[in-house]
Amino acid sequence: MKSASIFVAIAATLLVMSGCAGNNFENNAADSTSNVQTADVKLAPAANKEEDKLPERQFIRTSDMKFRVRDVTNATNQIEHIVRQNQGFVTYTNLKSTVENQQIIQKSLDSSLESIQYAVTNEITLRIPNAKLDSTLYAISSLVDFWDYRIIKADDVALQIKANQQAQSRALNSTQNIHQNIDRKKSNLNQANDAVSIAENQQEAADNAALNNISLKDQVTYSTVSLSIYQRTETRFWSIASPDAQNVKAGIGIRVWDSIKTGWYFAEDLFVGIIRLWFVILLIVACYLIYRKYFRKKVLAMWK
Incomplete structure (x- = not known):
């Protein structure tokens, strides 16, 4: 009986200790689960905020313009000066004259008149610091005589970067x-x-x-500006020697006109030559006046 009671007491003690250990394990597991859930609740919004955060906007700004100026060469020099003032640089320029019409008209036996009708244009590409693009375009606009078009674009590439x-x-x-x-x-x-x-x-x-x-x-960092400038069509004239004047016989009209000009030139030379003898002419006139006043009557009397 005594040994049986001892065995019952040991069994009861073991059961009580097992229950306490189980409760402690469940409580620890619950606490761990609670901590993990709390951590998830705290970290998830932070992760979502980091993913949803947009990068700072970064714009690629470009401009494409075409306009007429009074003089392409002078406008090109002024544009290059404006670019240098705004810490930019020119990456391309193509200034050229396009001949639209050319004629050579013979004016005389040995000379001709050459006429050329032409248009001057220039294609320019500029790189300007982004912060100074607006001021540069404003300065260039003062050179415009007539607008064809003016396009400005801004593309946000922050997500692409x-x-x-x-x-x-x-x-x-x-x-x-x-x-x-x-x-x-x-x-x-x-x-x-x-x-x-x-x-x-x-x-x-x-x-x-x-x-x-x-x-x-x-x-x-650097915006790109493309310019196309032009001016009004101009015509210039040059007097040139006829290359085959010796082998070409001029028409009757040209020959008559040449004869008139030659006679006029001879008359001009004669008049100039007479003017050069002004002292002799003056002396002859003076002698005539003296003769008429003092000697004419005596001479006439002698003849009678």
Whole structure:
């Protein structure tokens, strides 16, 4: 009886200890679950906020303009001066004259008149700091005589830059992982070569993404302006020697006109020659007047 009572007491003690341990385990598990849920509740909004956060806007601004000016050469010089004042630079310029009509008209036996009708144009490409684009366009507008068109565009490339950064990061991580696995595959030459080829492709993708971002950031920093300027059509005249004057016989009208001009030139030369003898003419006139006043009557009397 005494041994039976001892056994019952030990069994009861073990049951009480098992119950307490179970309660403690359940409480600890519940607390752990509660902590995990609380952590999830706290971290999830932060993660969502980080994903939903948009990058700062970055605009590529471009302008395309065509207009008429009074003088293309002077306008080009002024535009280049405006660009230098705004810390920009000219990347392309093509100033040229296009002949629309050309004629050579013979005016005399040995000379002709050349007339050329032409138009002067210039195609210019400028790079301007983004912050100074508006002031540059305002200064260029003062040269405009007539607008054909004026286009200004702004493209936000912030998401594209972000995508390139993520693509570059993924490619670099993939390249690093592949290089770590190459050593394990050295025993299999084919697998090692394939891994190296994949690593090179991933590195090339990372480099391309980096170069794309460099190009985009350059376009964001410096805006591109394309100008097409022109002026009114002009006509110029030149007197030139007839190249085949000795072998060409002029028409009757030209020969008559040449004769009239030759006679007129002779009359001009004669008049100028007479003017050069003004002293002799004056002396003859003076002698005639003296003769008429003092000697004419005596001479007439002698003859009678």
